Amino acid sequence: MSTLLHSASTSSPSFSQITTPRFAPITRISLRNGVRCKAIEAVNLENGRPSASEFLVSGSGNAIPRYVVAPNTRIQDLVNRNDTRLRIFSGTANPALAQEIACYLGLELGKTKIKRFADGEIYVQLQESVRGCDVFLVQPTCPPANENLMELLIMIDACRRASAKNITAVIPYFGYARADRKTQGRESIAAKLVANLITEAGANRVLACDLHSGQSMGYFDIPVDHVYGQSTCFC
Numbered sequence: 001m002s003t004l005l006h007s008a009s010t011s012s013p014s015f016s017q018i019t020t021p022r023f024a025p026i027t028r029i030s031l032r033n034g035v036r037c038k039a040i041e042a043v044n045l046e047n048g049r050p051s052a053s054e055f056l057v058s059g060s061g062n063a064i065p066r067y068v069v070a071p072n073t074r075i076q077d078l079v080n081r082n083d084t085r086l087r088i089f090s091g092t093a094n095p096a097l098a099q100e101i102a103c104y105l106g107l108e109l110g111k112t113k114i115k116r117f118a119d120g121e122i123y124v125q126l127q128e129s130v131r132g133c134d135v136f137l138v139q140p141t142c143p144p145a146n147e148n149l150m151e152l153l154i155m156i157d158a159c160r161r162a163s164a165k166n167i168t169a170v171i172p173y174f175g176y177a178r179a180d181r182k183t184q185g186r187e188s189i190a191a192k193l194v195a196n197l198i199t200e201a202g203a204n205r206v207l208a209c210d211l212h213s214g215q216s217m218g219y220f221d222i223p224v225d226h227v228y229g230q231s232t233c234f235c
Contacts, residue, residue, distance in 0.1 A: 085132070085133050085134060085165075086105075086107065086133065086134050086136075087107075087110050087128075087130055087133045087134070087135045087136070087164075088101060088102045088105070088107055088109055088110055088135075088136045088138065089109070089110040089112050089126070089135065089136070089137050089138070089155065089159075090109060090110075090112070090137075090138045090139070091112075091114065091137070091138070091139035091148065091151050091152060091155060092114055092148075092151065093139050093140050093141070093142055093148040093151070094138070094139075094140055094142070094172070095109075097138060097140075097172065098138035101138060101170075110126070110127075110128060110130075110135075111126075111127035111128055112124065112125065112126055112127060112155070113125040113126075113127055114151065122147070122150055122151050122154055123154075124151065124154045124155050124158050125158065126158055126159065126162055129162070130159055130162045130163070130164045131162065131163040131164070132163065132164075132165050133164055133165055134164075134165055134166045134168070135159045135164045135165075135166065135167050135168065136168045136170055136207075137152065137155050137156060137159065137167065137168070137169050137170060138170045138172075139151060139152040139155065139169070139170070139171065140171055140172045140173035140174075140175075141171060141173060141174060141175030141176070141194075142173045142175065145175035145176065148175070149175055149176075149194065149197075152169060152171070152198070153197055153198065153201045156169060156198065156201040156202050156203050157201050157202055159202070160201070160202030166204045166205065167202055167203050167204050167205075168203070168204065168205040168206070168207055169198055169203045169205070169206050169207070170207045171206060171207065171208045171209075172208075172209045173209070174194075174208045174209075174211055174212075174216070175194070176190040176191050176193070176194045177191055177211050177212035177213070177216050178191075178212050179191050180192075180212060180213050180215055180216050180219075181215075189219075191212075191216050191219055192219040195216070195219035195220045195221075196219075196221075198220070199220060199221050199222050203222060204222060204223075205222055205223045205224070205225065206220055206222060206223070206224045206225070207224075207225045207227065208224060208225070208226055208227070209226075209227045209228075209229055210227075210228060210229050211226055214226070
């Protein structure tokens with residue numbers, strides 16, 4: 001037994017000779033978003049905090065640690081990644097209004113291809129992906145009301161078939177709003193009909209401005225945001 005212990009003690013290194021192996025940097029990649037994280041690599045510290053060299057600073061002042069940034073990734077793509085979830089598109093009724101709204105929000109107006117065939121049919125194609133995005137379609141149904149309304153319905157259908165998450169129809173001027181009740185026999189309540197068309201086309205929400213009457217909001221089976229306009233006087 002003593003011989004066995006002696007042989008074991010001579011064959012094994014002493015405690016002072018045991019060295020802990022240095023771990024090589026291990027890279028972990030998230031399968032969901034492809035972000036690479038260097039979990040074990042040492043971080044440069046200054047007074048217990050990561051130094052300024054360990055962060056990427058964008059033009060808006062957002063600081064992102066380098067060890068959670070994928071290689072060869074532009075900082076603009078990281079900062080503006082969430083901004084692409086909100087998209088604004090315009091019809092042909094009032095593109096200047098839609099452009100002003102987009103500029104106010106600091107976004108770019110979405111690109112669409114809208115044309116009319118020889119027989120008057122309307123063709124709408126979205127020029128960029130809206131999958132999983134919150135889409136706002138700015139299209140008042142002003143004169144010619146029928147063409148602008150049909151264009152709005154086709155735009156809603158195009159967004160729905162493109163797998164948009166939420167579709168909001170922004171209608172500053174809601175056509176057929178005056179036909180909200182029957183004043184004589186055998187009349188149509190066109191406001192209810194238009195509300196059903198917008199709902200069935202695939203809109204999830206409607207934003208209207210200064211409806212002819214508040215009861216028009218009850219014609220929709222989806223949420224309606226009624227915005228009131230107020231004139232400003234600089235006297």
